[in-house]
Amino acid sequence: xxxxxxxxxxxxxxxxxxxxxxxxxxxxxxxxxxxxxxxxxxxxxxxxxxxxxxxxxxxxxxxxxxxxxxxxxxxxxxxxxxxxxxxxxxxxxxxxxxxxxxxxxxxxxxxxxxxxxxxxxxxxxxxxxxxxxxxxxxxxxxxxxxxxxxxxxxxxxxxxxxxxxxxxxxxxxxxxxxxxxxxxxxxxxxxxxxxxxxxxxxxxxxxxxxxxxxxxxxxxxxxxxxxxxxxxxxxxxxxxxxxxxxxxxxxxxxxxxxxxxxxxxxxxxxxxxxxxxxxxxxxxxxxxxxxxxxxxxxxxxxxxxxxxxxxxxxxxxxxxxxxxxxxxxxxxxxxxxxxxxxxxxxxxxxxxxxxxxxxxxxxxxxxxxxxxxxxxxxxxxxxxxxxxxxxxxxxxxxxxxxxxxxxxxxxxxxxxxxxxxxxxxxxxxxxxxxxxxxxxxxxxxxxxxxxxxxxxxxxxxxxxxxxxxxx
Amino acid sequence: xxxxxxxxxxxxxxxxxxxxxxxxxxxxxxxxxxxxxxxxxxxxxxxxxxxxxxxxxxxxxxxxxxxxxxxxxxxxxxxxxxxxxxxxxxxxxxxxxxxxxxxxxxxxxxxxxxxxxxxxxxxxxxxxxxxxxxxxxxxxxxxxxxxxxxxxxxxxxxxxxxxxxxxxxxxxxxxxxxxxxxxxxxxxxxxxxxxxxxxxxxxxxxxxxxxxxxxxxxxxxxx
Numbered sequence: 001x002x003x004x005x006x007x008x009x010x011x012x013x014x015x016x017x018x019x020x021x022x023x024x025x026x027x028x029x030x031x032x033x034x035x036x037x038x039x040x041x042x043x044x045x046x047x048x049x050x051x052x053x054x055x056x057x058x059x060x061x062x063x064x065x066x067x068x069x070x071x072x073x074x075x076x077x078x079x080x081x082x083x084x085x086x087x088x089x090x091x092x093x094x095x096x097x098x099x100x101x102x103x104x105x106x107x108x109x110x111x112x113x114x115x116x117x118x119x120x121x122x123x124x125x126x127x128x129x130x131x132x133x134x135x136x137x138x139x140x141x142x143x144x145x146x147x148x149x150x151x152x153x154x155x156x157x158x159x160x161x162x163x164x165x166x167x168x169x170x171x172x173x174x175x176x177x178x179x180x181x182x183x184x185x186x187x188x189x190x191x192x193x194x195x196x197x198x199x200x201x202x203x204x205x206x207x208x209x210x211x212x213x214x215x216x217x218x219x220x221x222x223x224x225x226x227x228x229x230x231x232x233x234x235x236x237x238x239x240x241x242x243x244x245x246x247x248x249x250x251x252x253x254x255x256x257x258x259x260x261x262x263x264x265x266x267x268x269x270x271x272x273x274x275x276x277x278x279x280x281x282x283x284x285x286x287x288x289x290x291x292x293x294x295x296x297x298x299x300x301x302x303x304x305x306x307x308x309x310x311x312x313x314x315x316x317x318x319x320x321x322x323x324x325x326x327x328x329x330x331x332x333x334x335x336x337x338x339x340x341x342x343x344x345x346x347x348x349x350x351x352x353x354x355x356x357x358x359x360x361x362x363x364x365x366x367x368x369x370x371x372x373x374x375x376x377x378x379x380x381x382x383x384x385x386x387x388x389x390x391x392x393x394x395x396x397x398x399x400x401x402x403x404x405x406x407x408x409x410x411x412x413x414x415x416x417x418x419x420x421x422x423x424x425x426x427x428x429x430x431x432x433x434x435x436x437x438x439x440x441x442x443x444x445x446x447x448x449x450x451x452x453x454x455x456x457x458x459x460x461x462x463x464x465x466x467x468x469x470x471x
Numbered sequence: 472x473x474x475x476x477x478x479x480x481x482x483x484x485x486x487x488x489x490x491x492x493x494x495x496x497x498x499x500x501x502x503x504x505x506x507x508x509x510x511x512x513x514x515x516x517x518x519x520x521x522x523x524x525x526x527x528x529x530x531x532x533x534x535x536x537x538x539x540x541x542x543x544x545x546x547x548x549x550x551x552x553x554x555x556x557x558x559x560x561x562x563x564x565x566x567x568x569x570x571x572x573x574x575x576x577x578x579x580x581x582x583x584x585x586x587x588x589x590x591x592x593x594x595x596x597x598x599x600x601x602x603x604x605x606x607x608x609x610x611x612x613x614x615x616x617x618x619x620x621x622x623x624x625x626x627x628x629x630x631x632x633x634x635x636x637x638x639x640x641x642x643x644x645x646x647x648x649x650x651x652x653x654x655x656x657x658x659x660x661x662x663x664x665x666x667x668x669x670x671x672x673x674x675x676x677x678x679x680x681x682x683x684x685x686x687x688x689x690x691x692x693x694x
Contacts (some may be wrong), residue, residue, distance in 0.1 A: 214537025300491035
């Protein structure tokens with residue numbers, strides 16, 4: 001285990017002790033798992049689709065510089081303006097300058113993980129620009145001054161009564177609300193409609209950008225995305241450098257893979273595609289901010305880079321036994337769950353993120369559902385090795401594994417160890433290694449129970465019986 | 472603009488990508504306008520799904536599954552079907568895109584018809600009850616309508632702000648699979664794919680129809 005004072009080991013304990021959170025998560029993840037399995041089952045060529053998805057994403061990553069330049073050319077040709085940002089500070093500054101350049105102090109936003117990664121809302125707030133989240137779950141999180149806990153359902157940790165109380169306090173405008181989801185959704189519709197009609201600038205993320213044509217794609221459910229992408233005069237979209245597909249037919253593959261993996265729908269209610277600007281339809285100014293922020297560094301790791309194939313569907317979160325119990329906040333990152341456990345340490349490399357490669361049982365369920373076949377367990381093991389070799393090692397663990405490897409190297413040493421243990425079995429069995437044991441041993445025993453040592457080892461039993469049967 | 476005055480970030484990002492890709496055995500292929508057609512490595516498993524079901528029946532089922540109301544109609548009956556929907560839902564005003572076939576709504580009687588010439592302000596569009604449009608094409612296996620800014624579909628705002636959307640689909644434009652989408656629609660047009668009315672599952676994953684887009688979607692399939 002990696003040695004850090006902060007990070008998953010301590011934050012997960014806090015989350016696990018919250019029984020309301022655990023109940024919400026369990027209900028939500030099992031419902032969405034079931035939906036996904038049903039609609040994935042309808043596609044008999046699902047495996048072929050996954051392989052195609054993997055292949056297309058790898059093609060992009062292998063030639064990323066060329067595709068980015070191609071995208072820049074095609075977006076520019078269609079009347080869009082392309083900006084480049086090395087890190088979050090540069091991206092934030094570009095966006096702020098655009099907003100201030102138009103003399104605005106308010107912007108509306110479509111749910112975007114990339115802008116969460118930038119800490120954009122907080123940055124804008126420091127400069128007297130208010131960003132209004134328009135996705136229902138993001139609105140809930142924003143009103144509660146909370147943090148998202150799931151890629152797709154950021155408010156998965158809140159149940160209807162909690163949301164009702166929050167809305168009653170904040171946006172109900174005097175009406176008395178019930179805890180019916182339909183009424184709560186209606187409340188947000190009424191609250192946000194005026195914002196949509198009056199805002200001059202919208203900020204969005206990007207699901208896919210087509211290099212060949214400069215087309216940008218945003219998928220969503222509620223229609224808040226369409227509002228933001230259509231009504232304001234200025235649209236600013238932020239994308240990580242990896243969010244590219246080569247051509248239109250490649251995009252079609254992901255329009256099949258993403259909704260089924262993500263919300264468990266055959267297709268999400270709304271998908272918007274636009275190419276630059278159109279006279280008389282939609283924004284008259286379109287800015288595309290292309291963000292690196294650590295991604296090119298991830299690209300340099302031949303095993304770790306497959307994390308950049310990710311299309312942010314969140315299927316891996318919903319099947320993960322660790323996520324289901326710990327929830328998203330325990331990961332202390334914009335990207336939680338199994339994908340977060342391999343993305344966050346590589347992208348950000350913060351001290352707390354270095355514990356994330358251990359936040360997994362390596363059961364492999366995430367790999368099985370991943371629509372672009374990211375071998376998450378492989379990357380996790382690879383990152384564990386990397387973190388340890390960078391000196392974040394625990395001496396106790398290193399010593400125990402040193403001992404284990406000594407005794408396991410030859411059968412003679414192994415039997416010697418067995419004989420010692422058998423000789424002292426009464427004493428060892430009596431000891432009951434428990435969490436009251438000192439140091440690392442006690443920690444280890446918190447979640448494990450030692451088996452009782454038998455009177456005789458299997459090896460001895462085998463010899464005795466083989467001799468008896470004369471074989 | 473920031474990008475023209477300061478080229479440094481662009482150069483740095485592209486250079487760090489180049490050096491990341493340089494230090495290992497990566498096959499640098501020439502740019503392709505699409506690799507999907509080339510096919511993926513490994514053994515493909517081409518099993519056509521559910522071929523037995525008629526494409527239009529599948530389309531209807533999938534639409535209904537996502538709570539769109541579906542009506543099948545003969546071309547001659549279309550004006551009556553639309554008039555029926557309008558009166559049944561007490562729709563008082565409709566907006567139509569400039570290129571919509573006027574015979575479609577000839578029977579709606581006293582209902583106010585607004586022609587969108589592109590100059591109607593958004594708050595006025597938002598106060599209109601319903602919008603009637605055609606569609607470029609549709610996808611059966613997902614129950615998806617494809618709008619792309621054609622004269623019979625209008626600009627994107629007209630199908631977004633009214634609370635009712637009546638969409639007429641000619642049966643011959645219904646394709647079976649998502650895969651074929653971009654051979655039927657020009658990707659550089661302003662495209663909106665619509666699958667059912669707007670919805671959210673953000674509260675306890677309970678699906679609620681109707682958040683910001685039209686809360687009622689009526690699809691008339693015309694053969």
